[in-house]
Amino acid sequence: MARLIRTEKEVEGRYEEVFIVVEEDALEQWPAGPGEVVGRPATRVDGFERASGQAVYTADLRKPGMLHAAVLRSPHPRARATVDLSPALSLPGVHAAVGPGEIEQLSADCNYQGQAIAAVCADTLAQARAAVRAIRCDFEVLEPLLDPDEAVRRGELLGDPRVRERGDYERGLSEADVVVEAEYRTQVVLHNSLETHQAVVEWTREDAVEVHISTQYVWGIRDAVAEGLGLPADNVRVVCRYMGGGFGSKNSPDEYTFIAAELAKRTRRPVKCALTRREENTAAGNRNATIQRLTVGARSDGTLTALGGEFVNAVGWGGWSSGTEGPMQMLYACPNVKTTTHGAKLNLPPMKAFRAPGFVEGTFGLEALLDELAAKLDLDPLELRRRNHTEQTPEGGEYSDKNLLECYRRAEPHWARRHEVRARSTETVKRGVGMASQIWYGGGGPPSYAWVRVGSDGRATVVTAMQDIGTGTRTAMAQIAAEELRVPLEHVTVSLGDTDRGPYATLSAGSSTTPSVGPAVRAAAADARAQIEEIAEQRGLSKDASVAEVVDVLEDAQILGKGARGPNPTGMQVLTFGVQVAEVAVDVETGEVWVERIAAVHDVGRVINPLGASSQIEGGIIQGIGHTLSEERLHDPATGRLLTTTLDAYKLPTIADVPEIVSELLDVPDTHLTNLGSKGLGEPPIIPTAAAIANAIRDATGADVRRLPISREEMLRALREAEARQKEKVGAPAGV
Amino acid sequence: MRIDVNDHAYELRCEVGTTLAEALRDELSLTGTKIACGEGHCGACTVLVDGTPVLSCITLAHAVGDAKVTTVEGLREHPMLRAFVRADALQCGFCTPGQVVSAVALVEATPDPTTEEIRHAMAGNLCRCGAYPKIEEAIRTWRD
Numbered sequence: 001m002a003r004l005i006r007t008e009k010e011v012e013g014r015y016e017e018v019f020i021v022v023e024e025d026a027l028e029q030w031p032a033g034p035g036e037v038v039g040r041p042a043t044r045v046d047g048f049e050r051a052s053g054q055a056v057y058t059a060d061l062r063k064p065g066m067l068h069a070a071v072l073r074s075p076h077p078r079a080r081a082t083v084d085l086s087p088a089l090s091l092p093g094v095h096a097a098v099g100p101g102e103i104e105q106l107s108a109d110c111n112y113q114g115q116a117i118a119a120v121c122a123d124t125l126a127q128a129r130a131a132v133r134a135i136r137c138d139f140e141v142l143e144p145l146l147d148p149d150e151a152v153r154r155g156e157l158l159g160d161p162r163v164r165e166r167g168d169y170e171r172g173l174s175e176a177d178v179v180v181e182a183e184y185r186t187q188v189v190l191h192n193s194l195e196t197h198q199a200v201v202e203w204t205r206e207d208a209v210e211v212h213i214s215t216q217y218v219w220g221i222r223d224a225v226a227e228g229l230g231l232p233a234d235n236v237r238v239v240c241r242y243m244g245g246g247f248g249s250k251n252s253p254d255e256y257t258f259i260a261a262e263l264a265k266r267t268r269r270p271v272k273c274a275l276t277r278r279e280e281n282t283a284a285g286n287r288n289a290t291i292q293r294l295t296v297g298a299r300s301d302g303t304l305t306a307l308g309g310e311f312v313n314a315v316g317w318g319g320w321s322s323g324t325e326g327p328m329q330m331l332y333a334c335p336n337v338k339t340t341t342h343g344a345k346l347n348l349p350p351m352k353a354f355r356a357p358g359f360v361e362g363t364f365g366l367e368a369l370l371d372e373l374a375a376k377l378d379l380d381p382l383e384l385r386r387r388n389h390t391e392q393t394p395e396g397g398e399y400s401d402k403n404l405l406e407c408y409r410r411a412e413p414h415w416a417r418r419h420e421v422r423a424r425s426t427e428t429v430k431r432g433v434g435m436a437s438q439i440w441y442g443g444g445g446p447p448s449y450a451w452v453r454v455g456s457d458g459r460a461t462v463v464t465a466m467q468d469i470g471t472g473t474r475t476a477m478a479q480i481a482a483e484e485l486r487v488p489l490e491h492v493t494v495s496l497g498d499t500d501r502g503p504y505a506t507l508s509a510g511s512s513t514t515p516s517v518g519p520a521v522r523a524a525a526a527d528a529r530a531q532i533e534e535i536a537e538q539r540g541l542s543k544d545a546s547v548a549e550v551v552d553v554l555e556d557a558q559i560l561g562k563g564a565r566g567p568n569p570t571g572m573q574v575l576t577f578g579v580q581v582a583e584v585a586v587d588v589e590t591g592e593v594w595v596e597r598i599a600a601v602h603d604v605g606r607v608i609n610p611l612g613a614s615s616q617i618e619g620g621i622i623q624g625i626g627h628t629l630s631e632e633r634l635h636d637p638a639t640g641r642l643l644t645t646t647l648d649a650y651k652l653p654t655i656a657d658v659p660e661i662v663s664e665l666l667d668v669p670d671t672h673l674t675n676l677g678s679k680g681l682g683e684p685p686i687i688p689t690a691a692a693i694a695n696a697i698r699d700a701t702g703a704d705v706r707r708l709p710i711s712r713e714e715m716l717r718a719l720r721e722a723e724a725r726q727k728e729k730v731g732a733p734a735g736v
Numbered sequence: 737m738r739i740d741v742n743d744h745a746y747e748l749r750c751e752v753g754t755t756l757a758e759a760l761r762d763e764l765s766l767t768g769t770k771i772a773c774g775e776g777h778c779g780a781c782t783v784l785v786d787g788t789p790v791l792s793c794i795t796l797a798h799a800v801g802d803a804k805v806t807t808v809e810g811l812r813e814h815p816m817l818r819a820f821v822r823a824d825a826l827q828c829g830f831c832t833p834g835q836v837v838s839a840v841a842l843v844e845a846t847p848d849p850t851t852e853e854i855r856h857a858m859a860g861n862l863c864r865c866g867a868y869p870k871i872e873e874a875i876r877t878w879r880d
Contacts (some may be wrong), residue, residue, distance in 0.1 A: 048821050050828075051817050051820045052833070056767065060767035124750075194770070353878050646773070658869055
């Protein structure tokens with residue numbers, strides 16, 4: 001039965017109160033452990049299409065008569081532009097141009113480099129680009145605000161500062177035997193999805209558009225485009241069957257979709273607007289920089305008495321101030337915690353969600369701080385974490401499930417390697433092992449819907465308008481349907497990514513797709529299965545007869561099952577947990593750092609596809625290594641101009657940078673969570689990587705690295721600081 | 737111009753300055769070859785020219801001459817493709833055709849590459865999803 005409830009909805013760590021209609025989830029969970037299909041490794045159902053180049057991405061779409069758009073963007077972080085479009089309009093192949101103020105997304109008032117000012121469409125991309133270059137544009141260049149601390153002092157903020165306190169922080173500090181204070185900084189990181197942001201928009205009627213777009217959320221695009229263009233939502237069709245990476249940056253339609261829509265309207269032709277790589281690395285979003293001024297107080301046995309943090313999110317001109325304080329608030333049992341988080345509004349490109357926004361940054365600070373405390377107390381870092389473990393939420397509430405201690409236990413063999421790893425150090429290359437814990441959301445939630453269609457050939461199609469952004473959700477949904485229907489995996493196809501051809505499904509973000517859509521798919525398959533069993537009974541066939549045998553007389557008739565995602569458990573926090581153990585080598589003469597091995601143990605409830613899950617973990621860790629050691633979007637501190645917009649300048653990890661990665665999932669269904677007991681895995685693996693590496697560096701060298709990326713400069717600074725500290729302590733040169 | 741792609745001879749009209757990637761994608765609709773950076777930094781556009789991997793986004797179409805061009809569409813029967821799927825050596829898949837082409841070039845020259853050889857040959861093909869460990873596995877096991 002449908003039921004209207006008021007509930008908290010969580011996306012990327014942000015909560016909002018919403019009314020939703022939920023349908024009761026009547027199915028019992030499957031028993032723990034592998035089933036016939038679910039819980040067993042499956043290769044991607046769309047693997048061959050993608051690998052062989054047959055899959056059509058938005059970038060590959062060619063529509064008859066399609067025009068190409070190019071965008072004029074501000075090269076300055078702060079400027080007023082004066083624009084004359086006429087020279088562009090007279091060039092060959094040019095069909096239309098749109099200037100500042102003609103649509104909301106184009107502005108002469110430029111507050112970050114990359115702000116879209118005007119756009120042109122032409123027969124070919126080369127013509128469109130030539131036309132953009134021909135636009136006469138003069139800039140009055142203004143002084144940009146670039147320093148996050150200065151923005152906070154001036155009150156240039158996005159939203160009010162967020163103050164969260166429990167217990168009595170000051171008293172907690174006074175009760176501490178040891179207090180450690182440290183400032184951590186994290187850099188701007190770029191998503192660099194290999195398919196850049198892009199859309200093809202076509203007006204199919206006066207009042208209807210079709211949008212093909214590389215997106216993580218076809219329904220979000222539908223609603224935003226409908227609102228932006230003043231159309232009924234059902235007159236906007238959004239399609240995305242394959243997309244080349246998003247990592248959080250592709251949840252909204254952005255300027256390029258509206259530019260394409262406007263130019264398509266004016267020319268009555270389909271228009272594609274695709275960002276170049278350099279535009280992508282300027283104006284398509286980023287993980288914002290943070291400054292974290294952290295304090296921890298503890299008793300000599302390691303019991304935390306106080307945690308405090310002043311966090312500055314250097315948000316840029318737009319976006320939101322993410323939950324960088326989240327790990328400090330949520331990970332440990334500490335009774336007295338006070339955090340203040342500022343979102344600094346700067347003349348830099350807007351941030352967007354990037355794989356566990358806030359928690360990647362905040363975990364680096366918190367977990368490095370904890371190891372600095374462990375060093376001071378001469379405590380084993382893993383033991384310190386165990387002593388501050390909490391079985392209830394720090395506010396005294398309930399978790400739906402928490403197996404962090406079991407993750408720690410399974411990490412022990414990896415942790416125990418540290419003696420042997422350290423022993424392999426040489427005079428100039430020091431080795432060490434570090435660990436860090438992981439906490440994040442990932443429970444998903446309603447609404448999401450699915451249909452399952454079974455034909456007389458016994459084959460099934462799952463229809464749900466979700467996306468597979470590369471995480472393998474298409475395969476996971478096929479596995480869930482196959483398991484419930486009791487048909488081979490090869491007999492299930494999944495139709496997704498089209499708002500006109502399937503019911504609503506949630507966005508592919510916040511580690512929410514599998515836990516949100518998976519239960520709906522299972523419910524739909526169960527509905528179909530029940531009908532198949534009724535037919536079997538009427539045909540006098542055994543209940544165990546194969547689906548193909550039962551339905552083979554149906555000819556054109558089809559079995560249609562439908563399912564909805566049920567509610568989350570009331571009054572419980574649904575979270576994911578884990579731990580990673582990193583082994584590093586540090587050349588103390590050059591400051592070079594190599595990650596040699598990372599072991600990851602995470603708990604995300606039931607695992608649908610162990611093969612795809614291991615790929616998710618590896619991918620998260622590799623992005624985490626890039627974030628920790630090599631990636632940084634740099635800007636000139638004087639002018640604010642961006643310096644790293646190419647893939648030559650911006651250092652992504654390559655295959656040669658990959659260490660040995662060992663991954664393990666607990667694979668225990670969360671018995672309180674839906675008919676599956678599964679949580680999401682997209683984000684958890686990237687969260688503890690930076691801190692584990694930083695802590696391994698401390699183990700190897702005694703140096704406290706506090707700034708990402710850990711460049712050679714930062715490594716050598718930390719080594720010199722450690723050496724000076726050592727000298728002070730013993731009054732003699734250090735051994736490093 | 738004339739161009740030999742996947743053992744077919746084509747007559748094309750391309751402006752001077754057209755890149756090989758544009759000619760393949762826009763003129764021949766061979767969209768398996770992806771353009772992810774357009775300036776030779778990422779490897780997504782890798783194709784074979786007389787068996788040698790080249791970056792088609794910074795190769796001029798007219799410069800190919802009589803050489804034989806092989807794109808991912810010409811490798812559909814190659815065991816490397818199955819090896820990539822089997823090893824789960826892809827996630828979003830956008831870099832994958834380029835990875836497959838580079839991997840084929842490697843094993844055609846060195847059928848049993850060492851880890852070092854794999855890492856050296858594949859370091860120019862970026863994968864933002866981080867499928868690297870399984871790309872390595874696919875190449876190690878391509879003949880299985």
